[in-house]
Amino acid sequence: MTIIVERVSHRFDSLDVLADISFEVGDNEIFAVVGPSGCGKSTLLSIIGGLIEPSAGAVRVGGVSPDALNPITFVFQDFALLPWRSVATNVQLPLEHRDLPRAEMQALVNDALRRTGLVDFAEAYPKQLSGGMRQRVGIARALAVKPSILLLDEPLSALDGQTREILMEDLSQLLASTRVSAVYVTHNLDEALRLADRIAVFSRRPGRLREILEVPIPRSERMTPGAAADLAALHERLWSLIRTEAIDAEREVGHV
Amino acid sequence: MSEWPMSESPMSESRISQPRLAPVRFRGRGFVVTPRWYGGLAAFFIIIALWQAAGSLGWVSPLFLPSPLAILQALIALTASGELGQHIAASAMRIGVGWALGTSAGLALGLSMGLWGLARSIGISVVSALFPIPKIALLPLLILWLGIGEPSKIATIALGVFFPTTIATYSGVDAVPRTLIRMAQSFDLPFSAIVRKIVVPAALPSILSGFRISASIALLLVVSAEMIGADRGIGAFVLQAGNLMQTDQLLAGVVVLSIFGLIVARLIGFLEARLLAWR
Ligand SMILES: Nc1ncnc2c1ncn2[C@@H]1O[C@H](COP(=O)(O)OP(=O)(O)O)[C@@H](O)[C@H]1O
Ligand SMILES: [Mg+2]
Numbered sequence: 001m002t003i004i005v006e007r008v009s010h011r012f013d014s015l016d017v018l019a020d021i022s023f024e025v026g027d028n029e030i031f032a033v034v035g036p037s038g039c040g041k042s043t044l045l046s047i048i049g050g051l052i053e054p055s056a057g058a059v060r061v062g063g064v065s066p067d068a069l070n071p072i073t074f075v076f077q078d079f080a081l082l083p084w085r086s087v088a089t090n091v092q093l094p095l096e097h098r099d100l101p102r103a104e105m106q107a108l109v110n111d112a113l114r115r116t117g118l119v120d121f122a123e124a125y126p127k128q129l130s131g132g133m134r135q136r137v138g139i140a141r142a143l144a145v146k147p148s149i150l151l152l153d154e155p156l157s158a159l160d161g162q163t164r165e166i167l168m169e170d171l172s173q174l175l176a177s178t179r180v181s182a183v184y185v186t187h188n189l190d191e192a193l194r195l196a197d198r199i200a201v202f203s204r205r206p207g208r209l210r211e212i213l214e215v216p217i218p219r220s221e222r223m224t225p226g227a228a229a230d231l232a233a234l235h236e237r238l239w240s241l242i243r244t245e246a247i248d249a250e251r252e253v254g255h256v
Numbered sequence: 257m258s259e260w261p262m263s264e265s266p267m268s269e270s271r272i273s274q275p276r277l278a279p280v281r282f283r284g285r286g287f288v289v290t291p292r293w294y295g296g297l298a299a300f301f302i303i304i305a306l307w308q309a310a311g312s313l314g315w316v317s318p319l320f321l322p323s324p325l326a327i328l329q330a331l332i333a334l335t336a337s338g339e340l341g342q343h344i345a346a347s348a349m350r351i352g353v354g355w356a357l358g359t360s361a362g363l364a365l366g367l368s369m370g371l372w373g374l375a376r377s378i379g380i381s382v383v384s385a386l387f388p389i390p391k392i393a394l395l396p397l398l399i400l401w402l403g404i405g406e407p408s409k410i411a412t413i414a415l416g417v418f419f420p421t422t423i424a425t426y427s428g429v430d431a432v433p434r435t436l437i438r439m440a441q442s443f444d445l446p447f448s449a450i451v452r453k454i455v456v457p458a459a460l461p462s463i464l465s466g467f468r469i470s471a472s473i474a475l476l477l478v479v480s481a482e483m484i485g486a487d488r489g490i491g492a493f494v495l496q497a498g499n500l501m502q503t504d505q506l507l508a509g510v511v512v513l514s515i516f517g518l519i520v521a522r523l524i525g526f527l528e529a530r531l532l533a534w535r
Contacts, residue, residue, distance in 0.1 A: 051438055070443050080439035084457050084534040093453065094443035125534055145443065 001027050001063045001148045001181040008057035016206035017043050032184045032192035035202025036249035041185040045151045064148045073147035077154040079138045081126040088122040091141045112144035132163035150182040189238050201241045204249040322504040330504040346488035347478050354413025355474045362418045366425025391416040392480045409481040416477045417470040424466020428459030464528050471520045
């Protein structure tokens, strides 16, 4: 479960979006990508997940677990649920074309629902759920296919602050109890500092890799009082790296 | 105990010393329309009653405007003799077959236009060129090609239904949220599964509202076509009744047509309620 991103650049027509990105994500590692909006984070994730072909460079993965049903799996910012399907059948969708015995498919769905606290909502429809519950469905759907690599594109950005806090905790436990590597895109430094082993800081568009910071505290100890001071210092550091980029990105006039 | 006892705070004193306090005037009235259930019913009964009175009291000649009761009697007599049934059956067959043919073709072309670039280019030019033609104008040509019998009438209806269905399907498919398709691709769903499980259900609301339009077009065209060249069918019946100055029968035919329209609208409403409950 290694991801190697090699000199990836991308442009949409005349718009340079990513410039010469290289990094590696190790086994079981959570790798966060932070950067101002529009710097190409989602594009990079789509390239890693095979949904966009990069203009240059390549992405390779290795060590994929043989029983992964969908080795590289996304969690989307806008959840990407089918509104005409119930929670359980949304989670079932990626399993239906995989030639599984009915009982095994059911077991995978139930297990994913249980791990995300959705058992009581199995028959509900997305429009009946809060944003936080909807993203739980998105996460359950991703877990059901036993991924080796999770690509999370701002999974908590559409949620309000309190819901985000709660989901962040649950997500951190899910990631700790699952053998999976992850690329976690966010513009929220707290999320990165809570969940990631390393944090890559991108410049504004065209996104360049400015720096990779290691978070020297084990993920399981991030919420302990002793970690607070170190995390605050890291937060400071990250913010100073990002601040000017974010200001410039925000003041940028959209291209037509 | 509050930290700032109101009566002693200098703030509240200064407030009380304001010259005069007035309640805030409510200005949010109106512009919230709540339908009254009795309105429609009352309007219906008043119109029928006035109409009946106009006939019974001799305000208008029954030849020009037969009373509702006279129309009802005509309806009953026509039903009893079986004549009405034959006309309805003939019209229903034409609508049914024509609508089914036009809808199938429209769904196929609309879906293709939503999925493939070549089909889209071809479809857009064909549709923009032919959609504006009033299809009834093609009936004489279709009669030349297909004869005066059923095929030319069915073809007219099918053509009339085909274009709005194509457009509704195409725009529905085109508006399928991109992110749902990318989601399906990210889970390696095969093309056919993406069409079946994502594209078609997502386009269904647009397709069903296309059905509403195409059903009313089919009704319009069946009547027009039957007036041009048929001896059976509601349209032919209404025309003959007019020629014979049998206005009660004529209006009985019109009533049947509006009931027909209502039933079709209900049917589509039922379909929408069943298939689009998730909205
Ligand atoms: N399919 C596309 N076609 C053209 N431009 C795009 C496309 N997708 C994204 N972009 C542009 O590329 C830039 C980077 O987008 P994105 O990767 O979504 O940034 P981020 O996720 O970091 O906010 C933005 O300026 C965006 O407008
Ligand atoms: Mg993004």
